[in-house]
Amino acid sequence: MSAQARTARRRSLPLTAGCVLVGLVVAVAVVSLFWVPFTPDDTSGDRLMPPGLPHLLGTDKLGRDLLTQLMIGARIALAAGAGSVVLGGVIGLAAGLAAGFATRWLDDVVSALLDILIAFPTLLLAMLVAATQTASLTSAIVAIGLAMSAIVARLTRVLVKRVLAQDYITASRTSGTSWPRVIAEHVLPNIWPTLTVNLALQFGLAVLAEASLSYLGLGAPPPNASWGRMLAEAQASVFIAPVGVIAPGVLIVLLVVGVNLVADGLRDVADPTRRRRRR
Amino acid sequence: MIPPIIEAREAGFAYRRSAPVLADVSVEVTRGRGVALVGESGAGKTTLLRLLLGLAAPTSGSVLFDGAPLALGDKRLMRGFRSSVQTVFQDPYSSLDPRQSVGRIVSEPLRSLGLTAGGPRATRRAEAAERVAAALRAVGLPEDAAARYPHEFSGGQRQRVAIARAIVCEPRVLLADEPVSALDVSTRVRIVDLLAELRETRGLTVVMVSHDLAVVAALCPQVAVLERGRVVEQGDTADVLGSPRHPYTRRLVQSVPRLPARPA
Amino acid sequence: MSLLEVAGLHVRAAGGRDLVSDLSFTVEAGERFGLIGESGSGKSLTALAIMGLLPPGMTASGSVVFDAPGTDRTEVVGAPERRLTRLRGQVTSVVFQEPLTALDPLMRIGRQVAEPLRRRQGLRGRALDKAVLAALEEVRLAEPRRIARAYPHEISGGQRQRVAIAMALACRPALLIADEPTTALDVTVQAEVLALLDGLVAERSMALLFISHDLAVVAGLTDHVLILKDGAAVESGSALDVVNDPRHPYARELVDSARVLDAALDRLKGGGTP
Known part of the structure; x- marks a missing residue:
């Protein structure tokens, strides 16, 4: 039994590590709501100062405190990632399920629409969304979420079709199970693992997409620093003040890796074939 | 004469704008008189099974359950049908x-x-x-x-x-689609034995799609031979497979690989 | 000298588990040899090991020696890929269970059959076209011209x-390996393909290594059989002896199972009209 316990612990290791990483970012974001060392638009410091006191991580080229910016950036990164994954996930899952179950011609129509949406650059979509309101974090999330929903929908459609071709679906129907229950009991649990891993990947991409959108002025407006825009703005001074590039870069990587570890961990925990070996 | 539990009456099935997969098939399943549906791939066996299982409606003719037409939309009727007719598939994976x-x-x-x-x-x-x-x-x-x-x-x-x-x-009825063909030989015999035992002890009527004539012979008292969507020969298994009349059935029987005879 | 001599063959999985252990047998020129086993018995891995085609991670040890007239004696285990490439096709070739995955779905049949002929026999142009049609005719395909123009899914x-x-026969191999070649086919088609193989092997006095789970099929086609269980040989001998007088308990179980089903058919013959 101890061997089994050990295996179980080893399996949950990525989950634990992922939770620690994501938890760290979440903690920073929560703290930033109540306290930051300086106000984000405080440009009183000297420009491009190295780490020290009172600016623990130094300042950027406008003399703003880097730590403050990073803490607020955590909020924005999480909101961008989670917001667009929820939006893209819900729309994508619904559209994908519909296409997966649809008759031939409806499926063709939906697939064509998805292809168009996927071919549409996220940037253009973001500009369109921003044109209807003002450019903000929300408009960026809507744009990224919409672009993501097409990708999620296409993946869902393929996964659903694959599951529907399995005999256990037919067996379920001949057992008198209604379609909604077939979806809840067999289809969703069986497409979920692949979908979660993909959504985690999309989370990372969304964080990066938000970064590039705000760099172009299509995301959260200043002084709400996003990690991606910090990265872009600090590029020019990378040799003078390397921390300005390294800090947001490392944080983006940690968050993305963390989310992926959580997704992998959740998948393994939910999968009976990984949970126990054949006796 | 005992009324059939399930009956396909001149049932046909065609996808839109294509040649029918199944035409004019009449098969009766009465209590204790299980039927084997025999034929090659593409003969329409599985389509017929889907009709008998109420997974699709015939495009011509009808499928009857206890004498009444099977209405796939009628929830109460279908519940009674589903609890009387269950199925086993080929691939247990x-x-x-x-x-x-x-x-x-x-x-x-x-x-x-x-x-x-x-x-x-x-x-x-x-x-x-x-x-x-x-x-x-x-x-x-x-x-x-x-x-x-x-x-x-x-x-x-x-x-x-x-x-x-x-x-x-x-x-009351078990509809099985090639229930043993994905299994190893020794396992195959055990599952055939199990089905035979359930047939005896529970009064289960076994309807089976199979290309394995030996399994058919062991489990079903009746057989219907399908070729290109039509029943070409139908009757008691012993008659049809023992002394086949239709050339296709004859070819089917002759093609079964046999062990060399044991020397006397 | 035997055409194929397998001695002390082991196939090991990446984890170090033996999937085939200490397997030895020989196939003489022109002999028909049957390898019988259920799923997981290691019969297909044995075929792959003989061809030097084991999937990555698996290793073979022991000895697999080909000694065909007109070519050098070749030890397959540990041989460099270049040497094996020459062996495949010329000395031995394989027919697999699933013909749909064995053929390239995007290439016309004619071109696929032409490929080995062009590479091995150096045929070009007209001569190559003729050789392709001849090869298709040889396997009793009616309308070889139509088949040559078709894609795999169209036939x-x-x-x-x-x-x-x-394709396997294109280069006149001395040994044809057939791995469950008829398992995916309908019974009547299986009978035709088995008859075809039987005829071709006899015509060309080619050796045949036939791998199957189906005792009746193997016994009908081969002279000598070997029964594998969990990667090890449990019984070998002439096909008739093994089928009629199996010694090992597992061999007996296999034969008995096959006989049970066979007997169900025999009873019908006796029965007739009641």
Whole structure:
């Protein structure tokens, strides 16, 4: 039994590590709501100062405190990632399920629409969304979420079709199970693992997409620093003040890796074939 | 004359704008007189089975259940039909949901058809568990199998799980699609034995699609030979396979690989 | 010298588990040898090991020696890929179970059959076209011209398996390895393909290594059989002896199982009209 316990612990290791990483970012974001060392638009410091006191991580080229910016950036990164994954996930899952179950011609129509949406650059979509309101974090999330929903929908459609071709679906129907229950009991649990891993990947991409959108002025407006825009703005001074590039870069990587570890961990925990070996 | 439980009457099936997959097929399943549907791939066996299972409606003719036309939209009628007619598939790796425990898989018909007696949830649960355990015992699996997952079982054991699911609601007819052809020879014999035993002990009528004439001979008293969507020969298995009349049936019988005769 | 001599063959999985252990047998020129086993017995891995085609991660040890007239004696285990490439096709070739996956779905049949002929026999242009048609005719495909122009999905499973056989035979191998070649086919088609193999092997006095789970099929086609269980040989001998007088308990179980089903058919013959 101890061997089994050990295996179980080893399996949950990525989950634990992922939770620690994501938890760290979440903690920073929560703290930033109540306290930051300086106000984000405080440009009183000297420009491009190295780490020290009172600016623990130094300042950027406008003399703003880097730590403050990073803490607020955590909020924005999480909101961008989670917001667009929820939006893209819900729309994508619904559209994908519909296409997966649809008759031939409806499926063709939906697939064509998805292809168009996927071919549409996220940037253009973001500009369109921003044109209807003002450019903000929300408009960026809507744009990224919409672009993501097409990708999620296409993946869902393929996964659903694959599951529907399995005999256990037919067996379920001949057992008198209604379609909604077939979806809840067999289809969703069986497409979920692949979908979660993909959504985690999309989370990372969304964080990066938000970064590039705000760099172009299509995301959260200043002084709400996003990690991606910090990265872009600090590029020019990378040799003078390397921390300005390294800090947001490392944080983006940690968050993305963390989310992926959580997704992998959740998948393994939910999968009976990984949970126990054949006796 | 006993009325048939399921009957296909001049049933046909065609996809839109294409040649019919099935034409004018009449097959009767009466109690204790299981029918084997024999033929090659593309002969329409599986389509016919889908019609008999109420998974698709014939595009011409009709399918009757206890003398009444099978209305796929009629929920009450279909519930009665589903609890009387259950199925077993060819591939035991595809027919069991890998994410559900065996207990949950086997109890699905009970849950979906609401077949446990009323009462509080706990009583219903206990009754379902008892019936699942009985079904597992009937197919020769240990009771603790209910807590395990499909991947922990071999192909033959998985097929037993699938059979347990099919018999848990005490159906009258078992429609099996190539139930043993994905299994090894020795396992195949054991599953054929199991089906024969269930037929005897539970009065189960076994309808089977198979290309394996030996299995057909062992399990079904009647046979219908299909070729390109039509029944070319039909009757008692001993007559049809023992002295085939139609050239196609003859070719089928002759093609079965046989062991060299044992020297006297 | 034997055409194929397998001695002390082991196939090991990445984890170090033996999938085939200490397997030894020989196939003489022109001999028909049957390898019988259920799923997981290691019979297909044995075929792959003989061809030097084991999937990555698996290793073979022991000895697999080909000694065909007109070529050098070749030890397959540990041989460099270049040497094995020459062996495949010229000395031995394989027909697999699933003819649909064995053929390239995007290439016309004619071009696929032409490929080995062009590479091994150096045929070009007209001569190559003629050789392709001849190869298709040889496996008794009616309308070879139409088949040559067709894509794999446009012809039936039986026709595809005939094409696969034509490709395997294109280079006149001394040994044909057939791994469950008829398992995916309908019974009547299986009978035809088996008859075709039987005829071709006899015509060319080619050796045949036939791998199957089906005792009746193997016994009908081969002279000598070997029964594998969990990667080890449990019984070998002449096909008739093994089928009629199996010694090992597992061999007996296999034969008995096959006899049970066979007997069900025999009873029908006796029965007739009641």
